[in-house]
Amino acid sequence: MDELIDRARRGEASPAELTQLEEWRRASEANARLYEHTIRLLDAGRALGTLGPHPRPRPTAGQIIRRAAARPTTVRRAVARWAPWAIAAAAAIVAAVALRARTPANGTAVPGWSATEVVTGSSELATVQLGEGSVVRLAPSSRLRVHAGRERVVSLEGRAFFAVQRMLGRPLRVQTAAGEARVLGTRFELVTSTGGLQVRVVEGRVAVSTPRGDVEVGPGEETDVRAGAAARPTRVAVADSVAPWVGTFLAFQATPLRDAARDIERVYRTPVTIGDSALAAETITATFTDRPVEEVVNVVCAVLSAKCEVRDGKVRVER
Secondary structure, eight states, X not given: OHHHXXXXXXXXXXXXXXXXXXXXXXXXXXXXXXXXXXXXXXXXXXXXXXXXXXXXXXOOHHHHHHHHHSOOSOOOSOOOOOOTTHHXXXXXXXXXXXXXXXXXXXXXXXXXXXXXXXXXXXXXXXXXXXXXXXXXEEOTTOXXXXXXXXXXXXXXXXXXXXXXOOOTTOOEXXXXXXXXXXXXXXXXXXXXXXXXXXXXXXXXOEEEEETTEEEEEOTTEEEEEETTEEOOOEEOOGGGSSOGGGOSEEEEEEEEHHHHHHHXXXXXXXXXXXXXXXXXXXXXXXXXXXXXXXXXXXXXXXXXXXXXXXXXXXXXXXX
């Protein structure tokens, strides 16, 4: 359906296809929401087309989604590099693929989820797009294994930042030598060490299971696991909520604009002002790796149908 929406938006669909699309759109409220969200993502991609020449043609929405699903089974020392159109592609991968995988049938494999291993060198970072829409930023000297099957399970050695797509009834489980983190939809950081584990939550909640009991870590909190036991969660300063090692990287999972703006300010040291509280509460789902602030703001505002201005080192977002 993504491809048909894209062609209809470009005026290339036949009358029969337009009728089919309209019937599908009216069939349910979920379809209508997905249609509107896809339109906004496609508009964001076209907005980027005005930024300058592209080294190669931009793919359609359907091509972006198929490429996300057709990931090789083993990737070593893979660092994500994005062409200019790929900011919108990242948003489309996270939002469109995740929406289609949100309510899988019980007993089936996770859609788009395949066995993968990513290993980073001592000076490398990697951005890993999981098939159902979650994103992992892998630190240097780290290893991430994705286990295929009916559950969302990964194993981590080293350090990683997670932005997890919510899937009803299928939490993401992150296995480490010291314990396991279990989440639905959230953003958090894990650091493993010999016999230890640190969990820092930016958004949502994470349940940490250890041989000596479980704890739940909320937004703006962290816990340390030592000797098989997790310490009581403690508060983390907002400025320290995301470690600087992630670099020029942003990952939002249904993140309120007010929180996204805070992350943009942190990464780019650029003040962001939002016009009103209702706009600040609207959510954004997108991933950006090594992109200039102007392009990030362009996509965020296109997806939210907002107006943005970047001037004198400051950003303003309005209706």
